[in-house]
Amino acid sequence: MTLLLQYVVNGLASGSLYALVALGIVLLYRCSRVLNFAHGDLSSVGVFLALSALTAGWPYPLALAAGLGGAGVLAVSFYRVFLRPVRGGTVLGSVIATLAFALVLSGVQVWVWGTQTRVFPFPLSESRVVRWGGVAVSERTVGTLGIGMLLVAGLSVFVRKSRWGLAMRAVAQDPEAAQMVGVPAGRVLAATWALSGVLGASAGVLLAPAVFVDPFMMLDPFLKGFTAAVLGGIESLPGAVVGGFGLGVLESLFAGYVSVRFKTTLAFGVIVAALLVRPEGLLGRPLQRRV
Amino acid sequence: MELRTSYAQDLRLVSGTAGWAALLAFLGVLVALPLFAPRYVVYVATLVGVHGLVAVGLNLLMGYTGQISLGHAGFVAIGAYAHGLLLTRLGWGFGPAFLAAAGLSGVAGSLVGLPALRLTGPYLAVATLGFGLAVHQGLVNWEALSGGRSGLFFPEVSVLGRSLRDERVLYWVVLAVVAFLVLVACRLVRSYIGRAFVAIRDSEISASTVGIHLTAYKTLAFGLSALYAGTAGALLGHVMGFLEPQLFTLFESVYFLAMVVVGGLGSVSGSLLGAALLTLLPQLLSGMREALNVVYGLVLLLVLRFDPGGLYGRWLRIWRYGKSWPL
Numbered sequence: 001m002t003l004l005l006q007y008v009v010n011g012l013a014s015g016s017l018y019a020l021v022a023l024g025i026v027l028l029y030r031c032s033r034v035l036n037f038a039h040g041d042l043s044s045v046g047v048f049l050a051l052s053a054l055t056a057g058w059p060y061p062l063a064l065a066a067g068l069g070g071a072g073v074l075a076v077s078f079y080r081v082f083l084r085p086v087r088g089g090t091v092l093g094s095v096i097a098t099l100a101f102a103l104v105l106s107g108v109q110v111w112v113w114g115t116q117t118r119v120f121p122f123p124l125s126e127s128r129v130v131r132w133g134g135v136a137v138s139e140r141t142v143g144t145l146g147i148g149m150l151l152v153a154g155l156s157v158f159v160r161k162s163r164w165g166l167a168m169r170a171v172a173q174d175p176e177a178a179q180m181v182g183v184p185a186g187r188v189l190a191a192t193w194a195l196s197g198v199l200g201a202s203a204g205v206l207l208a209p210a211v212f213v214d215p216f217m218m219l220d221p222f223l224k225g226f227t228a229a230v231l232g233g234i235e236s237l238p239g240a241v242v243g244g245f246g247l248g249v250l251e252s253l254f255a256g257y258v259s260v261r262f263k264t265t266l267a268f269g270v271i272v273a274a275l276l277v278r279p280e281g282l283l284g285r286p287l288q289r290r291v
Numbered sequence: 292m293e294l295r296t297s298y299a300q301d302l303r304l305v306s307g308t309a310g311w312a313a314l315l316a317f318l319g320v321l322v323a324l325p326l327f328a329p330r331y332v333v334y335v336a337t338l339v340g341v342h343g344l345v346a347v348g349l350n351l352l353m354g355y356t357g358q359i360s361l362g363h364a365g366f367v368a369i370g371a372y373a374h375g376l377l378l379t380r381l382g383w384g385f386g387p388a389f390l391a392a393a394g395l396s397g398v399a400g401s402l403v404g405l406p407a408l409r410l411t412g413p414y415l416a417v418a419t420l421g422f423g424l425a426v427h428q429g430l431v432n433w434e435a436l437s438g439g440r441s442g443l444f445f446p447e448v449s450v451l452g453r454s455l456r457d458e459r460v461l462y463w464v465v466l467a468v469v470a471f472l473v474l475v476a477c478r479l480v481r482s483y484i485g486r487a488f489v490a491i492r493d494s495e496i497s498a499s500t501v502g503i504h505l506t507a508y509k510t511l512a513f514g515l516s517a518l519y520a521g522t523a524g525a526l527l528g529h530v531m532g533f534l535e536p537q538l539f540t541l542f543e544s545v546y547f548l549a550m551v552v553v554g555g556l557g558s559v560s561g562s563l564l565g566a567a568l569l570t571l572l573p574q575l576l577s578g579m580r581e582a583l584n585v586v587y588g589l590v591l592l593l594v595l596r597f598d599p600g601g602l603y604g605r606w607l608r609i610w611r612y613g614k615s616w617p618l
Contacts, residue, residue, distance in 0.1 A: 035413040099548065100592045103585070104585050107584030107586075110584070223420075227417075234413060265425050268421035271421050272418055272422070275414060
C-alpha cells in the first residue's frame with residue numbers, strides 16, 4: 001500500500017511537469033491552430049539562458065526571469081517573422097514550420113552550449129527528503145508539485161477572469177468575429193505565443209534540477225506533455241491538466257509494477273489507443289465538421 | 292506550361308524529342324557514373340538514391356494525399372531490419388528478402404494508416420510521431436532482435452553473381468530500384484488512383500461524395516508510402532553495412548519531411564531534387580556537424596516563407612519565364 005502511494009506521488013510529481021508542458025501546447029493550439037513542435041526546444045533554450053545568466057553571476061530571480069523571458073521573446077519573434085506572414089496557411093505548413101524552428105533551436109543549442117551535461121542549481125534539494133507516513137518525497141518534488149499547481153491555477157484564473165484571457169478565448173472561437181468587435185487578434189496571438197513560451201520554460205526550469213542539463217533534456221518531457229495534451233483533448237485546458245497528471249501516474253505505476261524500460265513506449269501506446277477510442281480526447285468536445 | 296489539348300497529353304511523362312533526348316542523356320550519365328567518378332561520389336549518389344526513394348514515397352502520402360507522417364523513419368527501420376534479419380538469421384537470398392522486407396513495411400504502413408482514418412491534422416501528426424518513436428524505442432530495448440546499440444551487421448550478398456560489397460554494383464542496384472519505383476510513382480499519380488489521392492487532399496467530403504472510398508485510398512496511400520520507405524531501408528542497410536537504432540530517430544523522420552517540402556509538395560521530381568540537395572548539404576558541411584540542424588531548419592523555414600512550391604515550383608517558374616521570354 002505504501003509502495004502504491006509512493007508510486008502515485010512520484011507520478012503526480014512528473015505529471016505536474018507534463019501538465020505544464022501540455023498547457024503551453026494546448027493554450028497555443030486553441031488560439032492559433034498551430035501545434036508547436038518547437039515547444040520543447042523553446043523551453044530548453046530558456047533553461048540554458050537562465051543557466052548562462054547564473055554562471056555570469058546574476059542573482060537567482062533575475063536569471064530565472066531572463067530565461068523565461070528569453071523563451072517568450074523567441075516564441076513571439078518566431079510567430080511574427082515566420083507564421084504571421086503566411087496566415088491562413090495549411091495545418092501541414094504550420095506543423096512543418098514549427099518542426100523547422102525546433103531543428104534550428106536544437107542545432108543552435110548544441111552549437112552554443114555544447115552537448116556536455118551541466119548541473120542546474122536549485123534552492124530545494126533533491127536528496128533531502130520529506131517523510132509523510134511511509135511515503136518519501138524529496139523537497140524538490142514537493143516544490144515542483146506546488147509550483148506546478150500554482151502555475152496551473154494561476155493560468156486558469158487568467159484565462160477565465162482577465163480581459164486578456166477573454167480576448168484569447170474570443171480569438172480561439174473565431175478570429176474574424178473577434179476582430180470585428182475590436183479584439184486585436186494579432187497582438188492576442190503574439191501574447192499567447194509568449195505565454196506559451198514562458199510556460200514551457202518554467203516547466204524546463206522545474207525539471208532542470210532533477211536531470212542533467214543538455215540540449216536534449218526537454219525532448220522526452222515534451223513528447224510526454226504532447227501525449228498528455230492529446231490525451232486530455234487538445235483544445236481543453238482542464239483536459240491538459242488531467243491528461244498530464246493521468247499520464248504521470250500511469251507511467252509511474254507501469255514502471256513500478258511492469259517494466260521501467262518500456263515506460264516511454266507505454267506513453268505512445270496509450271496515445272494511439274486513446275485516439276482510437278476517443279479521437280477528441282478525454283475532456284475534448286466531439287469533433288464536428290460543418291459541410 | 293504549354294496548352295494541353297488532349298487527355299493523352301496529360302498522361303504523357305515525357306514530351307517531344309528534346310524531352311526524350313534530355314532524359315536519355317541524364318539516365319546515360321547516371322548509369323555510367325561509377326565508371327569515371329571516384330568512389331566517394333558513387334557512395335554519395337547511392338545515398339541520394341536511397342533518400343530520394345523515401346522522399347518520393349512520403350510525397351505520395353503528404354504531397355498528394357495530404358496526410359502528414361512524422362514517423363517515416365519507423366517504416367525505413369522496419370524495412371531495413373526485416374531485410375537484415377532475413378539475410379542473416381534465415382539465410383535468404385537478396386531478392387526474396389528484399390521483396391519480403393518491402394512487403395512487410397507496406398503492411399505496417401497500412402496498419403498505421405487504419406487509425407489515421409479517424410484522425411486529422413494535429414492528431415495524425417501525433418499518432419505517426421508516436422509510431423516512429425515506438426519503433427525506435429523498441430529497437431533500442433529489444434536487443435535480441437536488433438542487436439541493440441552494437442548493431443546488426445549485413446552479410447555479403449550478391450546480385451546476379453556480383454557482390455554488393457562493391458559500391459559500384461550497389462549503386463547500379465539502387466539506381467535500377469529507384470528508376471523503377473520513380474516510374475511507378477509517376478504513372479500512379481497520373482492514374483485514377485493518383486487523382487483520388489489528390490481529391491482526398493483537396494477535400495475529403497467532396498471526394499467521398501463523388502464516390503472515392505476514403506478508407507481504401509487512405510490505407511493504400513499509407514501502405515504505398517511505407518513500402519517505398521521500407522525498400523529504401525533495405526537498400527540503406529547495404530549502403531551502411533550495418534544497422535543501429537540511432538539511424539532511425541525522430542530527427543531522421545523530420546529530415547525526410549524536409550526533403551519533401553524543400554523539393555516541393557506534390558511533385559515526384561521535386562522530391563528527388565530535395566533529397567539530392569539535403570543529402571549533399573551535410574557532405575559539404577562535414578566539418579561542422581553541429582551546424583547541420585541549423586542549416587536544415589533554416590533551409591526549411593526559408594522555403595516555407597518565401598517559396599512554398601519548393602525547388603520544383605521555383606524551377607517551373609524559371610522554365611515558364613524562359614518559355615515566354617522576352618515577353
